[in-house]
Amino acid sequence: MDDSGFLKKLLLLLLIGVLFLGCLFGGLYYLDKKGKLESIRNRFSSSRSNQTGTGEYYYGSDKETTRATSAPSTEASGTTAMTEPEIPDEGDLSGYTIILDPGHGGRDSGCVFPFNNPQYNECDFTLRIALATKEELESRGATVYLTRSDNSWVSLYSRPAQAHLICMDIAKEMGILPFTPEREEELRASLQETIDINESTVASGGMGIMVGSGIGEDLLELVEMEYQLDQVLFLSLHLNSNEPRNLHGTQIYYVTDESVIESEHRQMRENSEFKRSDFPIRDDYYGRRNEDNELLALCLYDNIVGNIPDFATNARPTVSDNFAVIREHGLVGALIEVAYLSDDNDREMLLRDDIVGEVAHSIGDGVKMYFTQKGF
Numbered sequence: 475m476d477d478s479g480f481l482k483k484l485l486l487l488l489l490i491g492v493l494f495l496g497c498l499f500g501g502l503y504y505l506d507k508k509g510k511l512e513s514i515r516n517r518f519s520s521s522r523s524n525q526t527g528t529g530e531y532y533y534g535s536d537k538e539t540t541r542a543t544s545a546p547s548t549e550a551s552g553t554t555a556m557t558e559p560e561i562p563d564e565g566d567l568s569g570y571t572i573i574l575d576p577g578h579g580g581r582d583s584g585c586v587f588p589f590n591n592p593q594y595n596e597c598d599f600t601l602r603i604a605l606a607t608k609e610e611l612e613s614r615g616a617t618v619y620l621t622r623s624d625n626s627w628v629s630l631y632s633r634p635a636q637a638h639l640i641c642m643d644i645a646k647e648m649g650i651l652p653f654t655p656e657r658e659e660e661l662r663a664s665l666q667e668t669i670d671i672n673e674s675t676v677a678s679g680g681m682g683i684m685v686g687s688g689i690g691e692d693l694l695e696l697v698e699m700e701y702q703l704d705q706v707l708f709l710s711l712h713l714n715s716n717e718p719r720n721l722h723g724t725q726i727y728y729v730t731d732e733s734v735i736e737s738e739h740r741q742m743r744e745n746s747e748f749k750r751s752d753f754p755i756r757d758d759y760y761g762r763r764n765e766d767n768e769l770l771a772l773c774l775y776d777n778i779v780g781n782i783p784d785f786a787t788n789a790r791p792t793v794s795d796n797f798a799v800i801r802e803h804g805l806v807g808a809l810i811e812v813a814y815l816s817d818d819n820d821r822e823m824l825l826r827d828d829i830v831g832e833v834a835h836s837i838g839d840g841v842k843m844y845f846t847q848k849g850f
């Protein structure tokens with residue numbers, strides 16, 4: 475073989491080597507970013523409709539109970555990207571805002587266990603998980619708000635009302651508040667009234683601009699503003715419970731236009747509150763961020779169960795449904811039923827500080843995964 479033939483072969487080998495390495499690292503990077511989620515998307519591709527666990531629909535709240543202690547866990551999270559030094563910290567949540575909504579509280583204990591002689595109240599667990607999650611998210615640089623920070627009663631509609639006020643502040647700071655000063659004052663006063671009345675019934679007036687089926691004009695103005703806030707999420711924290719005590723594990727609920735409309739039509743047929751003369755029945759509303767809500771639910775489930783395999787559920791992992799706290803604002807959000815209080819193993823796990831810390835950590839990972847997938 476002469477010199478030029480040898481050089482050609484050497485160059486060819488080098489080229490093949492470079493191509494092979496390129497494919498290998500490219501593939502690894504893609505899997506790191508997408509693979510995890512794509513796989514669960516396929517596994518749970520159709521998660522629709524109503525599986526009834528507890529029911530914070532329009533007015534109801536479930537009845538059950540817990541007891542807890544406290545504790546966080548703060549580890550740095552995420553995978554360290556060896557091939558992309560431009561991504562400094564995969565777990566970093568600087569610039570993002572999370573509104574955490576610990577379910578129930580005060581006179582509303584949520585679900586309880588045992589059913590007839592409660593020793594454990596859902597409201598205690600949700601607060602404890604929320605406080606740990608707040609600490610976790612803040613340690614990653616996020617701004618976190620709580621709709622309640624102690625064991626006090628907070629009405630169903632006070633929770634989204636608080637979210638609206640927070641969003642108005644954020645939008646204002648970003649320079650995208652779409653209201654005149656007078657209109658801003660009006661809306662703020664109306665939302666504050668809902669918070670002050672702090673009751674969940676139509677008769678109390680505590681539903682404010684969130685009363686009615688469909689979406690009224692006042693609420694629509696806020697919702698449309700909130701659709702622009704890609705870096706803000708609303709997460710409601712709950713525990714599940716069921717009577718035959720045969721279900722366990724994590725479930726994530728989220729809203730879609732379809733799930734809300736289906737539920738509202740059912741309420742119109744069955745719920746006497748909907749038949750009040752002062753109850754507005756509006757046209758069906760379409761426009762929610764259905765797919766983003768679903769994606770967030772998948773990210774949360776995947777990370778919680780990925781980190782705590784005991785919480786893999788035998789019920790439906792993600793379910794589109796209709797809950798006031800995730801329906802009455804325009805933020806992407808989810809209602810996390812962390813586990814079943816009625817299940818012995820779930821309950822034992824929830825009583826452990828390290829598990830509560832792991833739940834908080836996993837919520838951080840899930841949120842980060844959602845933002846990364848969306849490119850926000």
Ligand SMILES: [Zn+2]
Nearest residue numbers: 577584712713
């Ligand atoms: Zn609950």
